[in-house]
Amino acid sequence: MVSVRAVPADLPDVDVLLDHYLDERAATFPVAQGSYRRKRTDPREFVPPHGTFVVAHDGEDAVGCGGLRRIDDDDEDVRFEVKHVFVEPAARGAGVATAIMDALERAAVDLGATSVVLDTNDSLVAAGAMYRGRGYERIAPYNDNPNATAWYRRRVG
Template sequence: MEIRKTDPTLPSLRSLIEGSQSHGAAATSAESDHTLGVAELSHPAVQFFAAFEDETALGCGAFKALRDGTAEVKSVFVSKAARGRGLAQRLMDHLASQAAEAGFSALVLETGSSLCPEYDAARALYERLGYAYCPPIEGYSADPMSAFMRISLPVKT
């Protein structure tokens, strides 16, 4: 399996991005759903990555540059067929590595709170990876449906 930077408009990635959007829409209210679509993932401030086995896309994730020198994790999603193989952790590790290499000081994210049981596994993964809960990040307000997390990245020397 290979994780590589890629173009979110590729037809082979459509089912992953649509799956991510469907998951977000089903898990929370429209005002609390911050899942990005293809247009937003194509923005120049976003770096988008996908995990491929041969040429089959199994999962994706992105980060978006924020004004404070951090990067926001976006759209981490693994296809149903690829779940249970540690791919979400591999994607998160890859995003952290790439964000550190790009000079970001930390990764931050918004995910569903404990009021959204569909996000229990995601929060548990982030906690295992060392993310700590924090106040709302740039572009968000406090929302009982949202949890905000942050992890510092190694300083690039």
Template sequence: MLTNWDITPADVHGPEAAAVLREYYRDIVGRYYGREATEAEIDAAMAEDPSGSLVPPDGLFLVARAPDRPSAGPLGCVGLHWFGGGKVAEIKRLFVAPAARGLGGGVRLLEAIEKAAKEGGATLARLDTRSDLVEARRLYAANGYEEVAPFNEGPYAEHWFAKQL
């Protein structure tokens, strides 16, 4: 387990965020199709589901790095968008690069975004995910998230989770 994760806010429109988000989409699009995603498929997915809502004041985007691996660049990310006057925080784009999986990054990112959500006034965190993202579903369940009734109609949303903060 990598214990020294450096998780900090980043401009979702900046080059560092663009790089890690492209890897996020490469991963989820490839898993969706059951093969390596093409650049065109990644571009289409990014255009279909943009990350522009993950900016202050109604959003936040965090990037994870390993200080002892500076050449590795960003190893993960997570974002959130506040709703309901800030009382609800929807978690988006939780991702750990394949090379860094199993090192505790998912838990660290989840803890960091929950802390930010609480500091922003949220009392409930929610998220959706797909059935094929079994590791994500295990992570959420292991960290206190419970499956709830659907709260959106996202084209790829198949499981909905929530947690009181």
């Protein structure tokens, strides 16, 4: 049974998960796009009321994570951005990413968001399909993330 709970983003379990995430992205990044740029978001950006960070556990094992941070509003919305959604390979296909996204979207509403945005890479086919299946729509780039090829938004609240 997977449980998801908010935690400080500077815990050792978070460091391990983010290292696995960044290692996997660097190893699988499309060669045609150049080199993957490893970058962690400052853990202070995931502190309420500016954001949150969650870890999914299967029993005592940390099997996934994701963060949510406030970014600048645009002309239409109070925006929060999803960052670093990752599920350990052995836990994939069991609904962990869905549980993480459910927790992040609930937190976004609780924190006053009117939309949630995220960026990803089109090479992450399953992630893109999950986001679109959750109602995220592709939008114009809202940042200059060199690792991203796709930007999405979902209205919430």
